[in-house]
Amino acid sequence: MKSFLTFQCVLCLIVLVWSEAASQFGVSSHTITVQVQDITGIQVNIGSINLTISGSDAIAGQDAMTTTDQSSTLLWGINGGTKKITAQTSLGSPFFTLKVVALSPSQGTAAPEVTLSSAPQDLLLNVGKSSGSCTLQYTGIALASQGTGSDAHTITFTVQAQ
Amino acid sequence: MMKRLAIFVSFLTLGYAHLPWSTLQAQEIAVNGGNQTMTITTGSPGAEPLPVVNTSTTLSYKRQSVVAKITVGTNCPGQSFTLKVVAVSPTKGVAAPGVTLTNGMPAADFITDIPRTGVLNATCTLQYTASALFSQGNSLEEGNDVHTVTYTILAQ
Numbered sequence: 001m002k003s004f005l006t007f008q009c010v011l012c013l014i015v016l017v018w019s020e021a022a023s024q025f026g027v028s029s030h031t032i033t034v035q036v037q038d039i040t041g042i043q044v045n046i047g048s049i050n051l052t053i054s055g056s057d058a059i060a061g062q063d064a065m066t067t068t069d070q071s072s073t074l075l076w077g078i079n080g081g082t083k084k085i086t087a088q089t090s091l092g093s094p095f096f097t098l099k100v101v102a103l104s105p106s107q108g109t110a111a112p113e114v115t116l117s118s119a120p121q122d123l124l125l126n127v128g129k130s131s132g133s134c135t136l137q138y139t140g141i142a143l144a145s146q147g148t149g150s151d152a153h154t155i156t157f158t159v160q161a162q
Numbered sequence: 163m164m165k166r167l168a169i170f171v172s173f174l175t176l177g178y179a180h181l182p183w184s185t186l187q188a189q190e191i192a193v194n195g196g197n198q199t200m201t202i203t204t205g206s207p208g209a210e211p212l213p214v215v216n217t218s219t220t221l222s223y224k225r226q227s228v229v230a231k232i233t234v235g236t237n238c239p240g241q242s243f244t245l246k247v248v249a250v251s252p253t254k255g256v257a258a259p260g261v262t263l264t265n266g267m268p269a270a271d272f273i274t275d276i277p278r279t280g281v282l283n284a285t286c287t288l289q290y291t292a293s294a295l296f297s298q299g300n301s302l303e304e305g306n307d308v309h310t311v312t313y314t315i316l317a318q
Binding site: 036041080 | 191223230298304
């Protein structure tokens with residue numbers, strides 16, 4: 001009788017385990033691989049900006065006249081490494097001076113204000129993986145002694161490895 | 163005393179033995195379309211990488227002797243990015259809201275209220291959406307997320 005009882009208990013245990021499995025009628029699986037490529041994007045929100053120095057910008061007794069613009073924003077999206085953003089102009093020898101500095105970057109560190117030239121210069125440093133923005137402050141400077149005229153810059157911003 | 167105990171155990175055994183025999187049947191549920199790779203390639207500056215959607219796989223399942231449901235879970239060690247799945251147009255049962263697949267998650271409802279009557283076979287489209295944030299990096303640095311996504315049909 002005792003061995004019969006032991007047999008019954010083992011059988012009960014097997015059926016119990018089986019029935020637990022049986023509450024699941026079926027299982028199926030497959031593999032989904034998610035791949036994210038190295039993505040770097042940069043964009044200025046405004047296509048063109050005019051900086052005009054007029055008589056009202058002149059200060060008696062001072063040769064330099066300046067005007068500033070903060071109407072444009074630089075946007076970026078970077079998902080790899082630590083990068084920097086540089087700025088350069090298409091003009092090899094501008095007649096007047098044009099400076100730029102990044103204000104209030106949401107990521108990274110703004111470099112000191114730079115005078116734009118045809119060589120890339122640091123605008124933002126230590127930009128990590130982020131989607132961010134900063135205000136671009138342009139400053140146009142003309143000397144009274146330079147007379148009148150205009151410079152048309154095409155300014156290029158580039159994300160580079162730091 | 164021993165005899166009574168043996169009788170009790172016998173009844174207990176028989177009691178469990180009436181439970182579903184469906185496990186003996188093949189292909190109560192099956193993913194069709196095989197393994198998939200989803201690649202995120204572009205993103206908008208100031209926004210985030212564009213999500214990728216895949217609807218090229220389907221799930222086939224059968225009604226059971228009881229009202230049933232299908233759950234979904236994933237195994238993805240070292241997961242970096244986001245993967246969601248939702249059942250589109252199930253021919254039996256009710257699609258649950260989209261499920262975000264997270265490594266080690268408890269099984270989540272995918273299709274519920276699969277009736278025990280009516281047509282035997284049913285199907286739905288599996289709609290996967292892969293997304294990532296710029297701050298989450300890329301596969302070159304973090305590696306791919308490889309999900310083993312498991313669907314289980316069970317009594318509700």
